Amino acid sequence: MTVEDPDRHNAKMAKKKAARDKIMATKTDEKGLIIVHTGKGKGKSSSAFGMIFRCIAHEMPCAVVQFIKGGMGTGERDLITGHFGDLCEFHTMGEGFTWETQDRTRDTEMAQAAWAKAKELIRDPGNRMVLLDEINIALRYGYVDVVEVTAFLAEEKPPMTHVVLTGRNAAEELIEMADLVTEMELVKHPFRSGVKAQAGVEY
Numbered sequence: 001m002t003v004e005d006p007d008r009h010n011a012k013m014a015k016k017k018a019a020r021d022k023i024m025a026t027k028t029d030e031k032g033l034i035i036v037h038t039g040k041g042k043g044k045s046s047s048a049f050g051m052i053f054r055c056i057a058h059e060m061p062c063a064v065v066q067f068i069k070g071g072m073g074t075g076e077r078d079l080i081t082g083h084f085g086d087l088c089e090f091h092t093m094g095e096g097f098t099w100e101t102q103d104r105t106r107d108t109e110m111a112q113a114a115w116a117k118a119k120e121l122i123r124d125p126g127n128r129m130v131l132l133d134e135i136n137i138a139l140r141y142g143y144v145d146v147v148e149v150t151a152f153l154a155e156e157k158p159p160m161t162h163v164v165l166t167g168r169n170a171a172e173e174l175i176e177m178a179d180l181v182t183e184m185e186l187v188k189h190p191f192r193s194g195v196k197a198q199a200g201v202e203y
Contacts, residue, residue: 041184111143136167
C-alpha cells in the first residue's frame with residue numbers, strides 16, 4: 001500500500017473541506033421530509049427505527065404505526081413502550097404477514113384501521129416524525145389506496161413533520177413525491193443458508 005505524503009494529504013483535505021463548506025453554506029432550508037425505505041435487502045425498518053430513536057434522544061415527540069407485523073414481540077417496541085412511551089406512541093395494528101393470516105378481508109380492515117391511526121398521528125403537528133412501518137406492503141396488496149396516501153401527504157401533512165414509509169416494492173407514486181428514497185440491496189442473507197430470524201438482528 002502506498003502511503004501518501006502527509007503534507008500533500010493535508011493540503012488535499014483542506015481543499016476538500018473548503019469546497020464542502022461552500023456547498024453546506026447554501027443548505028439553509030428546513031422542512032418535514034417524506035422518507036421511503038424500500039428494496040429487498042435488510043435494514044428498512046431498522047434504519048427507520050434509528051431515526052425514531054434519534055427523535056427520542058432529542059426529546060421530539062414521535063409515533064410508530066406498524067401495518068403488517070403482528071403480536072410477536074420486538075426489541076424496538078419493547079424498548080419504546082417500556083421506557084419512552086411518553087415521547088413515542090407505538091401502535092402495532094397488523095396481525096402478521098398475508099401468508100400467515102390468509103384472510104384478505106381481515107387484512108384490509110386492519111390496514112384501513114392502521115391508516116386511520118396514521119392520519120390522526122400525522123395531522124398532529126406536535127409529532128416531529130411518524131413511522132409507517134411496512135405500509136408499502138399494505139399498498140402493494142391494495143389494502144390501502146396509494147392515491148389516497150399520496151394525496152393526504154401532499155395536502156394534510158404539517159410542514160415540519162417527517163413521515164417515514166417502509167417496506168418492499170414502494171409504489172412509484174410514493175417514490176416520485178418523496179424527498180428521500182433509499183433502496184436496500186440484498187447481497188447476502190443468512191436465511192438462505194438455513195439461519196432463522198434472531199433476536200437483536202431481525203427483531
